Amino acid sequence: MLQVTALPLSELRERTSEKWREYPSDVLPLFVAETDFPLAPTVKAALQRAVDLGDTGYIASRTPLPAAFAGFAERRYGWSPDPARMRTTADVSMGIVELLRRVVQPGERVVVTPPVYPPFYDLVAEAGAEVLRVPLRDTGTGWELDLDGIRSAFEDGATAMLLCNPHNPTGTVHDRDTLVALAELADEFGASVVSDEIHAPLAQPGTGFTPFLDAGEAAQRVGYAVVSASKAFNLAGLKCALMVTADDATTAVVRGLPVEVEWRTGQFGLLAATAAFSPESDAWLDGLLRTLDENRVLLEDLLATHIPGARYRIPAAGYLAWIDLTALGWGDNPARRILTEAKVALHYGPAFGDEGRGYVRLNFGTSPEILTEAVTRIAALVDR
Known part of the structure; x- marks a missing residue:
């Protein structure tokens, strides 16, 4: 069974794409829809x-x-x-x-x-x-x-x-x-x-x-x-x-x-x-889907443990999580505070329409370590 594993953060920061150049190096970028995995060998x-x-x-x-x-x-x-x-x-x-x-x-x-x-x-x-x-x-x-x-x-x-x-x-x-x-x-x-x-x-x-x-x-x-x-x-x-x-x-x-x-x-x-x-390429894609399956479940566990006020439904497709943070009282666009204070970049919920007020979109197409660190940083704001 092929395992598709994200690259280490040190290598990812050498990339020059939008995900890794939009914000300073102290920010974990989980906003734009790029993934952190190596290319499929066939590609x-x-x-x-x-x-x-x-x-x-x-x-x-x-x-x-x-x-x-x-x-x-x-x-x-x-x-x-x-x-x-x-x-x-x-x-x-x-x-x-x-x-x-x-x-x-x-x-x-x-x-x-x-x-x-x-x-x-x-x-x-x-x-x-x-x-x-x-x-x-x-x-x-x-x-x-x-x-x-x-x-x-x-x-x-x-x-x-x-x-x-x-x-x-x-x-x-x-x-x-x-x-x-x-x-x-x-x-x-x-x-x-x-x-x-x-x-x-x-x-x-x-x-x-x-x-x-x-x-x-x-x-x-x-x-x-x-x-x-x-x-x-x-x-x-x-x-x-x-x-x-x-x-x-x-x-x-x-x-x-x-x-x-x-x-x-x-x-x-x-x-x-x-x-x-x-x-x-099918085996690689199947391996990627297994990794994303593990990550979407891990995110559910992390949020339940560290940010119980968050509302998240496991997506059936993709690597993007739509998370309702309204209960935290962080306003219509909680991603702003998360970026400024937690140094985690998420996509702004209101950009998706009025229905996105109080929401953030998080990209979990990354490693369990980065995902865990991101949720831990955000949870620190709740603890304050």
């Missing part, structure tokens, strides 16, 4: 070979990535997307914007479901549209899409929805029945659904993750998925994502995008993603 080998060959030019007009992703989707999700219905771009955010620009008109409204990944608000605006908020429903044990609210939004004229599947920051894996119902709603009102599935490879085994385009015939008609290996394999800086469709009309939309949308794909990103989605 490292692919990048090393490219360096050795000087394979650093433009991406080719035909690449093995679509077929690699199709194989990955079949093995991991039981879904068989058509490689001929895929096209690459630089990253998931760019794919979202380019798709929204073609499925909504300027000034039309796009449904988002807060608390949600903060750039969603900006991406809708960049596409010339307006955000229509339909918050997730808190069931008492988790979160779910508010299908009645989404129906009302479509009745009120919204022409598209930006879906987060799995959901960031809650780690919710939307069940198949919910996605089928959402697709049928969109189909009924002639709306489009753009599904951000960047966290999909990180759905824990047994959660029943369903790709949106695999949620029935209506989903195929109304849906676009944007996928990437970047979150699971820590490849964000290499710039590569795939736009995926499952219907002739939606495929025509993607094929009609300017060639520059595809040419913005990074060559290293494409090579790394192809390696990440290969069968040879």
Whole structure:
């Protein structure tokens, strides 16, 4: 059984990415969605070979990535997307914007479901549209899409929805029945659904993750998925994502995008993603999921022991914890105090929407030692 272990802090501080350069060295950075693990051996080998060959030019007009992703989707999700219905771009955010620009008109409204990944608000605006908020429903044990609210939004004229599947920051894996119902709603009102599935490879085994385009015939008609290996394999800086469709009309939309949308794909990103989605990377990904499973449970234990006022639900996917600190009385944005006084950087809850007031988002894609130290530092504020 492969064990995926985070690098020691001394090595991590040699990295020059956002996570390790935004704050001084006395701060533990658990804010941005980068992980602390070494590259998967297959990915490292692919990048090393490219360096050795000087394979650093433009991406080719035909690449093995679509077929690699199709194989990955079949093995991991039981879904068989058509490689001929895929096209690459630089990253998931760019794919979202380019798709929204073609499925909504300027000034039309796009449904988002807060608390949600903060750039969603900006991406809708960049596409010339307006955000229509339909918050997730808190069931008492988790979160779910508010299908009645989404129906009302479509009745009120919204022409598209930006879906987060799995959901960031809650780690919710939307069940198949919910996605089928959402697709049928969109189909009924002639709306489009753009599904951000960047966290999909990180759905824990047994959660029943369903790709949106695999949620029935209506989903195929109304849906676009944007996928990437970047979150699971820590490849964000290499710039590569795939736009995926499952219907002739939606495929025509993607094929009609300017060639520059595809040419913005990074060559290293494409090579790394192809390696990440290969069968040879499955054992590493399984090992990563086991490590994240251990960390998400460890975080629950640490919070219960040291910060009993915190409310945390173990996420079904990803390495991001959505933690309610309202009971501590640290205001709408407790991450500010935690950063200043505990020297732990967490993502600001209110950035995800009004529903994030009193919350923080914590990245547990790290070592147990760093996770324990971070919670211990925050707990010291409670003890004061």
